[in-house]
Amino acid sequence: MLSWEQSSSLAKMQRERAWVEIDLTAIAHNVSQIKRLLQSRTALMAVVKADAYGHGSIAIAQAALQSGATWLGVATIPEGIELRESGIQAPILILGATYTPEQIRAIARWNLQPTLCTPKQALVFAETIATLNTSPLSVHLKLDTGMSRLGTDWQAAMEFAQLVQRLPNLAIASIYSHLATAESLDRRVVHQQQQRFETAIAQIKAAGVKVPKLHLANSAGTLTDATLHYDMVRVGLALYGLYPAAHLKSVLSLKSVLQVKARITQLKTIQAGTGVSYGHRFVADRETAIAVLGIGYADGIPRNLSNQMNAIVRGQLVPQIGAVTMDQLMLDVSQVPNLQEGDVVTILGHDGQESISADDWAETLGTISWEILCSFKHRLPRVAVGQALPGFALDVK
Numbered sequence: 001m002l003s004w005e006q007s008s009s010l011a012k013m014q015r016e017r018a019w020v021e022i023d024l025t026a027i028a029h030n031v032s033q034i035k036r037l038l039q040s041r042t043a044l045m046a047v048v049k050a051d052a053y054g055h056g057s058i059a060i061a062q063a064a065l066q067s068g069a070t071w072l073g074v075a076t077i078p079e080g081i082e083l084r085e086s087g088i089q090a091p092i093l094i095l096g097a098t099y100t101p102e103q104i105r106a107i108a109r110w111n112l113q114p115t116l117c118t119p120k121q122a123l124v125f126a127e128t129i130a131t132l133n134t135s136p137l138s139v140h141l142k143l144d145t146g147m148s149r150l151g152t153d154w155q156a157a158m159e160f161a162q163l164v165q166r167l168p169n170l171a172i173a174s175i176y177s178h179l180a181t182a183e184s185l186d187r188r189v190v191h192q193q194q195q196r197f198e199t200a201i202a203q204i205k206a207a208g209v210k211v212p213k214l215h216l217a218n219s220a221g222t223l224t225d226a227t228l229h230y231d232m233v234r235v236g237l238a239l240y241g242l243y244p245a246a247h248l249k250s251v252l253s254l255k256s257v258l259q260v261k262a263r264i265t266q267l268k269t270i271q272a273g274t275g276v277s278y279g280h281r282f283v284a285d286r287e288t289a290i291a292v293l294g295i296g297y298a299d300g301i302p303r304n305l306s307n308q309m310n311a312i313v314r315g316q317l318v319p320q321i322g323a324v325t326m327d328q329l330m331l332d333v334s335q336v337p338n339l340q341e342g343d344v345v346t347i348l349g350h351d352g353q354e355s356i357s358a359d360d361w362a363e364t365l366g367t368i369s370w371e372i373l374c375s376f377k378h379r380l381p382r383v384a385v386g387q388a389l390p391g392f393a394l395d396v397k
């Protein structure tokens with residue numbers, strides 16, 4: 001444990017140049033909003049893979065569990081181990097595929113729960129677990145109903161489930177699939193996937209396999225259709241306060257969790273005709289006040305946003321100018337009087353009436369908000385603010 005003085009000077013140091021600010025009260029808010037859509041039989045899995053979509057997995061997992069999520073989802077074994085090492089005891093499902101005996105031993109050792117995608121993989125698991133002298137491992141069977149990614153084809157689900165049921169060292173904890181188009185207004189593919197899922201489950205049942213928990217929905221499935229909820233929903237994006245599609249904003253009111261902030265490191269005034277940054281891709285057409293910020297593409301600000309992004313300075317939207325460089329970028333702050341070096345600027349987030357969201361960047365860049373959230377590098381400290389619930393220890397990681 002850090003002493004208060006150590007942790008407060010650490011918190012100060014983390015805010016010296018540029019940082020990602022994580023609002024844990026927004027996690028609590030989003031979890032409660034999502035839970036309002038769910039029946040009491042439906043559990044909420046907080047998907048915290050990829051370092052909780054760039055937010056910092058330990059603080060997010062703790063906040064989500066404090067607020068009512070009961071499962072965690074990660075992509076890889078090291079992501080699961082990181083959570084276990086922090087003391088988290090909730091069940092953790094590894095959504096990615098794992099194959100090797102070394103991986104399987106780590107899964108058992110750290111009490112993680114794997115996704116089984118093929119009969120061959122199930123056999124390797126059973127063989128490896130048999131050498132360990134442990135109780136049967138809880139496993140989750142993945143069916144491919146139309147995503148064409150991981151999983152056994154839904155038409156072969158019955159044989160797959162029968163095989164795993166017969167293996168003495170494995171216990172089927174759930175059967176699940178993943179939706180490819182759940183945010184779409186056109187529901188045809190979603191309905192086809194759901195029908196395939198239910199057909200496979202009916203066949204599994206008819207073959208005498210005890211049907212365990214079922215789950216199908218990601219954020220988009222959770223927000224669009226309660227019949228997709230089953231026993232659990234696997235929610236990533238909405239937990240972080242973003243909507244899978246703009247038309248879902250009316251379904252519930254989410255708060256974005258992440259903000260990106262940086263300090264002004266230098267202020268200057270340039271004359272008309274002066275170029276700014278590499279390649280002089282911006283040339284001032286008037287006398288211009290410039291703020292230099294200590295944040296750049298090595299922190300995860302996409303260079304393709306050069307001359308196409310804004311920042312918020314004292315509640316005012318200002319344009320970024322010139323090429324974004326590795327460690328720094330420049331703003332035109334001519335419209336904001338009395339700025340000082342050291343002032344904090346919001347790159348992504350809100351200040352006063354203005355806000356800039358990951359959706360805004362995604363639209364400019366022709367990508368999706370998921371990718372924007374995951375793009376911030378570890379050079380930016382994650383600074384947690386607020387508390388998920390009263391009495392919950394603040395984790396300033």
Ligand SMILES: *Cc1c(COP(=O)(O)O)cnc(C)c1O
Pocket residue numbers: 047049095178217218219220234235236237238244
């Ligand atoms: C990442 C992932 C999710 C979460 O998706 P969101 O759209 O972010 O809610 C759910 N299920 C699986 C299998 C995933 O890989």
